Amino acid sequence: MENNKGILLESGTNELEIVEFNAGINKFGINVIKVKEIINPVQVVAIxxxxxYVEGIIELRGEVLPVISIANALGFPPSENQQLDKFIVTEFNKQKIVFHVQGVNQIHRISWQDIEKPSGMYNGQESQIIGVVKINGEMILLLDFEKIIVEINPDSGIRVQEVKKLGKRERSDKKLIAAEDSPLLRKMLFDTLSEAGYDNVDFFENGQDAYDYLENLVSEGKNPAEEVQLIITDIEMPKMDGHHFTKKVKEHPKMAPIPVIIFSSLITEDLRHKGNKVGAEGQISKPEIAELILKIDKYIL
Structure with missing residues (x-):
C-alpha cells in the first residue's frame, strides 16, 4: 500500500487511487490516501x-483501534462468506480507525472528473454516498467515511463551541468561498463560519464549480481578488479535487492573489507537501475549526 501512495505524490493532477471493496451486493471505494494497510480479520473485543456500527476494538502493533462494520453502517446483512472479509486500517481526521468490509478487490487509478455526484432522486440527505464512478461497466460507490464517524461520535465533527471561545466578532464585509462536497460538512462549516462572524460565504459542491464561479467574475470584467477575500477548499471532491483547484487558482494571474486554505481530513506530511507545491497559503486538518478561523483572520484582516 505504501508503494502505491508514492504514485500520487505529484501535485494537482486531479487524480486519485481508490481501493475497491465489497459490502452486501455492492462495490464501494475508499481513497488510497486514507488507507494504512489491509489485513485479515482478527479477534475483536466487544464493547x-x-x-x-461499532463491532468493538482490536490491538494492532500496540495500538488499540475501534472496528466499524461497513455492513452495519449501510444496513446490509452479515457476510455470507466470512473467509473473504478484510479489515481496512485507515487514518484520517488525525485518528486511526479499522473498517470491516466483505472483501477487497483491487486498486483503481481514476480522475476526479470521472466521479459523478449522486442524484438527489436516489440519494437523500442522510445517505453516506458522496460519489459514483463507473469502471469496467460497474458502478463503484464512494462512501462519506467522515459522516459515518460523526454519526457514531458527533463530538468528532466540527464543533461550534470552539469558535464561541473566540468571542463576538464582526467579519460580515469579508467575502469567502468554500468548496466542500459533503452536505453535512457544508452545514457545519456554515454554522461555524457564521458564529465566527463570516456571514458572507458562498458554498460550492466541488472545485470545478468554485473555479467556474471565479472565471465568471473574470469574464464579467471584475477582479476576483477584489471580489473574494479568501478560498477554503476540501481535498476530496468529485469533478475537481482541492489540490487541482488550488493549482489552477494560483496559475491564474487574476486569481493568484486570493489566499487558499485547504481544510481536509487528509492533512498528512505527504499531503502537506502536495498542498505546499500547489501554492496553498494554509492547510488545516478537520475538525480543527478554531485553527481554521484563526488562519482566515491572519490572511484577510
Missing part, C-alpha cells in the same frame, strides 16, 4: 453499549 458493552457500543454504537450499532
Amino acid at each position: 458493552p453499549h457500543a454504537h450499532p
Whole structure:
C-alpha cells in the first residue's frame, strides 16, 4: 500500500487511487490516501453499549483501534462468506480507525472528473454516498467515511463551541468561498463560519464549480481578488479535487492573489507537501475549526 501512495505524490493532477471493496451486493471505494494497510480479520473485543456500527476494538502493533462494520453502517446483512472479509486500517481526521468490509478487490487509478455526484432522486440527505464512478461497466460507490464517524461520535465533527471561545466578532464585509462536497460538512462549516462572524460565504459542491464561479467574475470584467477575500477548499471532491483547484487558482494571474486554505481530513506530511507545491497559503486538518478561523483572520484582516 505504501508503494502505491508514492504514485500520487505529484501535485494537482486531479487524480486519485481508490481501493475497491465489497459490502452486501455492492462495490464501494475508499481513497488510497486514507488507507494504512489491509489485513485479515482478527479477534475483536466487544464493547458493552457500543454504537450499532461499532463491532468493538482490536490491538494492532500496540495500538488499540475501534472496528466499524461497513455492513452495519449501510444496513446490509452479515457476510455470507466470512473467509473473504478484510479489515481496512485507515487514518484520517488525525485518528486511526479499522473498517470491516466483505472483501477487497483491487486498486483503481481514476480522475476526479470521472466521479459523478449522486442524484438527489436516489440519494437523500442522510445517505453516506458522496460519489459514483463507473469502471469496467460497474458502478463503484464512494462512501462519506467522515459522516459515518460523526454519526457514531458527533463530538468528532466540527464543533461550534470552539469558535464561541473566540468571542463576538464582526467579519460580515469579508467575502469567502468554500468548496466542500459533503452536505453535512457544508452545514457545519456554515454554522461555524457564521458564529465566527463570516456571514458572507458562498458554498460550492466541488472545485470545478468554485473555479467556474471565479472565471465568471473574470469574464464579467471584475477582479476576483477584489471580489473574494479568501478560498477554503476540501481535498476530496468529485469533478475537481482541492489540490487541482488550488493549482489552477494560483496559475491564474487574476486569481493568484486570493489566499487558499485547504481544510481536509487528509492533512498528512505527504499531503502537506502536495498542498505546499500547489501554492496553498494554509492547510488545516478537520475538525480543527478554531485553527481554521484563526488562519482566515491572519490572511484577510
